[in-house]
Amino acid sequence: xxxxxxxxxxxxxxxxxxxxxxxxxxxxxxxxxxxxxxxxxxxxxxxxxxxxxxxxxxxxxxxxxxxxxxxxxxxxxxxxxxxxxxxxxxxxxxxxxxxxxxxxxxxxxxxxxxxxxxxxxxxxxxxxxxxxxxxxxxxxxxxxxxxxxxxxxx
Numbered sequence: 001x002x003x004x005x006x007x008x009x010x011x012x013x014x015x016x017x018x019x020x021x022x023x024x025x026x027x028x029x030x031x032x033x034x035x036x037x038x039x040x041x042x043x044x045x046x047x048x049x050x051x052x053x054x055x056x057x058x059x060x061x062x063x064x065x066x067x068x069x070x071x072x073x074x075x076x077x078x079x080x081x082x083x084x085x086x087x088x089x090x091x092x093x094x095x096x097x098x099x100x101x102x103x104x105x106x107x108x109x110x111x112x113x114x115x116x117x118x119x120x121x122x123x124x125x126x127x128x129x130x131x132x133x134x135x136x137x138x139x140x141x142x143x144x145x146x147x148x149x150x151x152x153x154x
Contacts, residue, residue, distance in 0.1 A: 056118055063114045070106035074099040094150045101142040108135045 051059070077099040081087045112132050116122050122129055 051118070059114070059118065063110065067106050067110055070110075071103055074103040074106070078103075090153060091150065094146050094153070097146045098143055101139040101146070104135055105139045108132065109139070 078096050081092045081096050109132055112124055112128070115124075124132075
């Protein structure tokens, strides 16, 4: 397996960045307010992935509309099924489960990820960074398994 080398030597083997082709590091210099790459050439003074103001407004309106429609629509579905005894069936409970999962995504995940997309910064802390991604995976899993349960039930 390992020819003429011990396991410790193999575990401590590293690759320098110069050995990796097409690998570039960009560093921001706080004092000069400029970006530099590893050759110390000056690159753009602004972040090219920050959207212009009109695109930020457009995306904000679109995301806000999507979150409001998704949240209100899912809460209405939950309310109708739980408020009317006639609507309480196995299939409708599966639909309530789908609505809860979708409402969780729209309120606990989409809004915060939109902020990250817009400003390229996560101001919500380390815990919510992990929790937000957990909510996304949990909600998608709940949706998939609920759709599978609906298909098995039918």
